[in-house]
Amino acid sequence: MNINFSDKKVLVRVDFNVPLDKQTFEVTDDTRIRRAMPTLEGILEGGGAIILMSHLGRPQKALKEDGSIDVERFTLKNIVGKLVEILGVEVRFCEETVGEKATEMAANLKRGQVMLLENTRFQKEEKKGDKEFASQLASLADVYVNDAFGTAHRAHASTTTVAEFFDADHKCFGLLLENELRNAARVTNNPERPFVAIVGGAKVSDKMLLLDRLIDQVDTLIIGGGMAYTFMKARGGQIGNSLCEEDRMALANELVQKAKDKGVELLLPSDSVVADAFSNDAQFKVAPSDLIPDGWMGLDIGVYAQNEFSQAINNAKTILWNGPMGVFEMSKFANGTKLVAQAVADATKNGGFSLIGGGDSVAAVNQMGLSKEVSYVSTGGGAMLELLEGKELPGVKAMGKTINA
């Protein structure tokens, strides 16, 4: 953030899309608010005034019966208390995103003061990346800072179009976004070797591009979770009632072949914890992952696979992890994910660099209390996935700047 913020009004796009309690609308996980603090504190220390903007949820998809926005549920006012508690500075809430009130409040904002605009997605124009709406947002401030990594893969008005209205000297990435890009670059550009990627989660189809790209980059690719069974079946294995995407089996075989051609070690779980129902109360036992009886489904990797995966991870100097090894939300099927998380933490202690790249693996690492024992935990699921797939994020491109490792 090498911009002089002194006496400047700074429009900051943050990702305050935090989970709220369904009844009280209180913030239930404030991680995203906390992660924005270095940027906000930096601007205030530099003598700036902050105009915050963010989206919260999907208000246009949950309209009330009369077609109006459910303001009570989606207003950013719901997060003001938590924000003030964490930032330690009064926050003036503006009940509109743009308009006369927003313009007046922004005009009266003094050095060191903070205001928060209403949910950007209350305006239909936000998701359309509308120029007029973006120009109204831009007119509130002298400088634009984008710190919303979680939405940097969306070409929306407040994340992308608004940047057009500021020249290079009046816009920059916030510290969180910069950090996310730097850590991703450490994995994608010249990673220290051996480079081990662990990919899990439910579906092959969600991670196809990621897997394909990783085979070009890694030394070892570990595939666990529900998606492993599509690979098993594609090889001719019996997977019982495990998750399977029949229409991705050909692709799974192509990926296996590609890994072979490139000399990449591809590890699939040789054994699984199988259950007779998708439930924590189900009967369970261990079976080879390619000999799962009918009526049983693989819900976690088995002990043999845990050991094999842990050994591969232990030697790594660069580790990327995206997606759990099993249905870790159920305690009976969380062991594989726990052991992999521990192996990633151990490898980090041994000098490896580990990036936990989004979504459920982030939840798993947090749940296991290991978030401080890995090198970096990303705040952006979809955005990190796209970055690792090699895509250029619209919110990053719009800034006309690059960040290297």
Ligand code: AMP
């Ligand atoms: P994703 O969002 O694709 O990373 O998938 C995460 C979800 O995959 C989690 O909710 C897990 O419970 C689920 N999952 C992981 N392994 C399995 C499995 N073997 N069978 C069914 N679901 C799984």
